[in-house]
Amino acid sequence: MLELWGISKSYGDHKGASGVSLFAPSGSRTVIVGPSGSGKTTLLRLIAGFEAPDAGTITLNGRQLEGIPPHRRNIAYVAQEGALFPHMSVGDNVGFGIPRQATDRSRRVEELLEQVGLPAEFRNRRPHELSGGQQQRVALARALAQRPDLMLLDEPFSALDTGLRETMRTMVGDVLRDAGIASILVTHDQAEALAFADHLVVMRDGRVADAGPPQRLYARPADIETARFLGEAIVLASVIHGGVAKTALGDVPVLQDDAERADVLVRPEQITVAAEGNGALGRVLHRSYRGAQWRLEIECRDGGLPEPFSVDVPASLDLRPGDPVRLSVNSEAYVFPR
Amino acid sequence: MAVSADLAAAEATKVRRAAGRISHPVILGAATLTGLLSLLPLGFVVYIATTSGWGTIADLVFRPKVGGLLVNTLTLMALVLPLSAVLAVALAWLVERTDLPFAQLWSWLVIAPLALPAFVHSYAWNAFMPRFHGLGAAVLVSILAYLPFLYLPVAAQLRRLDPALEETAQSMGKRPAVVFFLVVLPQLRLAIMGGALLIGLHLLAEYGLFVLTRFDTFATAIVDQFQSAYSGPSANLLGGVLVLLCLGLLGLETGLRGTERYARVGAGAARRRGRLSLGKWRLLALLLPLIFAALSLAVPVLTLARWLWSGGAVIWRFDFIMPALGQTAMLALAGAILTTLAAVPMAWLSVRAPGRVQKILEASHSYVGALPGVIIALALVTITVQVALPLYQTVATLIFAYVLMFLPRALVGLRTSIAQAPVELERAAASLGRPPIAAIWQTTVRLAAPGAMASAALVALGITTELTGTLMLAPNGTRTLAMRFWSYTSELDFASAAPYALLMIVLSIPLVIMLHMQSDRVEQA
Numbered sequence: 001m002l003e004l005w006g007i008s009k010s011y012g013d014h015k016g017a018s019g020v021s022l023f024a025p026s027g028s029r030t031v032i033v034g035p036s037g038s039g040k041t042t043l044l045r046l047i048a049g050f051e052a053p054d055a056g057t058i059t060l061n062g063r064q065l066e067g068i069p070p071h072r073r074n075i076a077y078v079a080q081e082g083a084l085f086p087h088m089s090v091g092d093n094v095g096f097g098i099p100r101q102a103t104d105r106s107r108r109v110e111e112l113l114e115q116v117g118l119p120a121e122f123r124n125r126r127p128h129e130l131s132g133g134q135q136q137r138v139a140l141a142r143a144l145a146q147r148p149d150l151m152l153l154d155e156p157f158s159a160l161d162t163g164l165r166e167t168m169r170t171m172v173g174d175v176l177r178d179a180g181i182a183s184i185l186v187t188h189d190q191a192e193a194l195a196f197a198d199h200l201v202v203m204r205d206g207r208v209a210d211a212g213p214p215q216r217l218y219a220r221p222a223d224i225e226t227a228r229f230l231g232e233a234i235v236l237a238s239v240i241h242g243g244v245a246k247t248a249l250g251d252v253p254v255l256q257d258d259a260e261r262a263d264v265l266v267r268p269e270q271i272t273v274a275a276e277g278n279g280a281l282g283r284v285l286h287r288s289y290r291g292a293q294w295r296l297e298i299e300c301r302d303g304g305l306p307e308p309f310s311v312d313v314p315a316s317l318d319l320r321p322g323d324p325v326r327l328s329v330n331s332e333a334y335v336f337p338r
Numbered sequence: 339m340a341v342s343a344d345l346a347a348a349e350a351t352k353v354r355r356a357a358g359r360i361s362h363p364v365i366l367g368a369a370t371l372t373g374l375l376s377l378l379p380l381g382f383v384v385y386i387a388t389t390s391g392w393g394t395i396a397d398l399v400f401r402p403k404v405g406g407l408l409v410n411t412l413t414l415m416a417l418v419l420p421l422s423a424v425l426a427v428a429l430a431w432l433v434e435r436t437d438l439p440f441a442q443l444w445s446w447l448v449i450a451p452l453a454l455p456a457f458v459h460s461y462a463w464n465a466f467m468p469r470f471h472g473l474g475a476a477v478l479v480s481i482l483a484y485l486p487f488l489y490l491p492v493a494a495q496l497r498r499l500d501p502a503l504e505e506t507a508q509s510m511g512k513r514p515a516v517v518f519f520l521v522v523l524p525q526l527r528l529a530i531m532g533g534a535l536l537i538g539l540h541l542l543a544e545y546g547l548f549v550l551t552r553f554d555t556f557a558t559a560i561v562d563q564f565q566s567a568y569s570g571p572s573a574n575l576l577g578g579v580l581v582l583l584c585l586g587l588l589g590l591e592t593g594l595r596g597t598e599r600y601a602r603v604g605a606g607a608a609r610r611r612g613r614l615s616l617g618k619w620r621l622l623a624l625l626l627p628l629i630f631a632a633l634s635l636a637v638p639v640l641t642l643a644r645w646l647w648s649g650g651a652v653i654w655r656f657d658f659i660m661p662a663l664g665q666t667a668m669l670a671l672a673g674a675i676l677t678t679l680a681a682v683p684m685a686w687l688s689v690r691a692p693g694r695v696q697k698i699l700e701a702s703h704s705y706v707g708a709l710p711g712v713i714i715a716l717a718l719v720t721i722t723v724q725v726a727l728p729l730y731q732t733v734a735t736l737i738f739a740y741v742l743m744f745l746p747r748a749l750v751g752l753r754t755s756i757a758q759a760p761v762e763l764e765r766a767a768a769s770l771g772r773p774p775i776a777a778i779w780q781t782t783v784r785l786a787a788p789g790a791m792a793s794a795a796l797v798a799l800g801i802t803t804e805l806t807g808t809l810m811l812a813p814n815g816t817r818t819l820a821m822r823f824w825s826y827t828s829e830l831d832f833a834s835a836a837p838y839a840l841l842m843i844v845l846s847i848p849l850v851i852m853l854h855m856q857s858d859r860v861e862q863a
Contacts, residue, residue, distance in 0.1 A: 048505070048509055049509075050505050050508075050612075051612070069508075069514075070505070070508040070509050071508045071509070071510075071511045071512055071513055071514075071517075072511070073509070074511070075509060076509055076510070077505060077506055077509035078506075079502035079505070079506055080502070081502075083500060083502035083503045083505075083506045085503060085507070085521055086525065087524040087525055087527075096507065096510055096512075096520075097510035097511055139506075142506075142510070143509075143510075145510075146510050146511060152509075
């Protein structure tokens, strides 16, 4: 269990982190996500010990980390592009953290390579002979070699192609689970965060905006900005009466006491789009073809929605720009706390 | 000087890319011509070796005198190179990676000794401590004069290293000192070897420094022989041995360098790194740059100031100084322009149409830079005397020698700036109807002009302080700044030499500024 209590760190005028408290349960996959400059990398560097916090404490499995230099923390760190040592072979890279005296050194290097899906022959290659994905695999094997208490991953997939990114994510997740190592991954990509995390922390301006299981954060975020950060969000001003919110998109069921003013969150997948029928009247602004669906951009000015929003509809629904549409919300919506 | 060359060469290689197989006969022809002309000195040495006959070679080369020179040269290398490497790494690490006070100032002061020609360094030490000479003096003054050649590439490489490498190593349980030796030092290897090679070549070529420290090397012996017997076989054969040493050094460096690739793996910008806190060692660490600056700058500058002061107004003989300045400026200007023009075709080829022919041409261009000025001078004297007597001891021959000596310097600077001009512009100009040469001239050459100016300036500065070749080749009546300085110093008239030393230093200051800026640019790249 990693615990951060009231961590603050500033660089001159820039606040990297201010009063951050967060918890990463043992064996969990924690993801810290946020836009660039939100302080997520700062947190990672503080945990690794590359920098010291101005205030606050960090403990790992009950051990206070203050004053302990990085090389005595047993926390592995995988940098953005792997940071393989260019002057060493793959085998020497992987074996870097294994004591020189260890008799099973060479066997362990091979095992580790196999674990990350690389053939044992790769041990004689040089880092520059590997592709980006292979470099990341070696970096992971190298980090696993030290049998760390915690694995820190600093945007490890951001340099990879989209397709490869997903494969690598799955592989890393599986390897870490099998090895039983808790991990903290930092990313600015919300899709990656949702896919990897079983504990998600959203950072903004050096603070924790929200933290918890990813499903909860997506469906019931703490505030509007978090909602928008994690996916397309339609926020409707409404009046709530008797478990029903009166919104621009019609009546929407909510679990909330009566209120004169409330902000209701609707995700695009909750919206039913029809060519006719009843429901709020909208207009198609633009459409783009996605194969299985059309992505429509719809405005609903009459209903009082200032911004157009995007929603996917089946490819069979042939709505053209300018066509009127009927909109309704098909499931229970979430009301932001005031 | 050539350090910038090394750094820039690395840059150029990075940017270089194959530009298809377009043939440009005119450019190729021009590059081939310069390439062949560059090979003249080497051809001369081969000619001497093959025509001298075994008996002469055995008589003149295998004798105790040559053995002594060999021992001297090797001892000098064995002491100067390792000491300089350790000192340069220590200084660069302190300046670039720690919270050493006034780091920015030191980064200037450590390379500032380059503003003093090596023979001015030894002049200052000679005047400062007249009885300090021999091996000790030669080693000390060489280190002081040439350390920037190692410091610059090492510091640049330290700045370029990805901090994530060290952090990762640390997170894997290695103490900072261990990380330095396992991760940082191996990646400085190429920079250290490049710098050491450069210093080694300078040690082989330098004449003035070793005359004043009374330490005999091949270069001093050759000039001595030459002055007593002009292009006698003795000087020529010593020259042959010197060329072998140069080639040996180049071969050694190439062999040690191997095919390793230490480039940063992966793209993307490296993050700014923090500086290591020295804590209680902070003031103690300050001693190292302080002592170096005291020996390499304070001693020469104060000595010079003392002579200028004690000499008073009498030593400022403007009737001598002004002509010397004028002649130096004319030679430097003409040499710089010709050298830069001669380098353009080769530089363009190596960026736009790299290939095997280009590689061979480039090698012949740059090997001359490794040959000491004394060899180039010997070769040109012999060739003009035997083949083209009217050219013997003319300004034309002298300038041609400068072109040969400084061609590599111009080449590297030009190559970098040409590499920064996108090839698409040439193609756009061609598609708009310009014939090939015009297209290149109006796009790439125009864009590379600032870089070409800079490298021409470097060449001009090099010519301004060139001594050996000038002494051997200058026509009667020529008196450059370096020659005036040298003749006064040889007569131990330190005071009269002082104004010339001052002028050469002032003229060399732009060199230091350019090199410092260049190493900053490397950091941003």
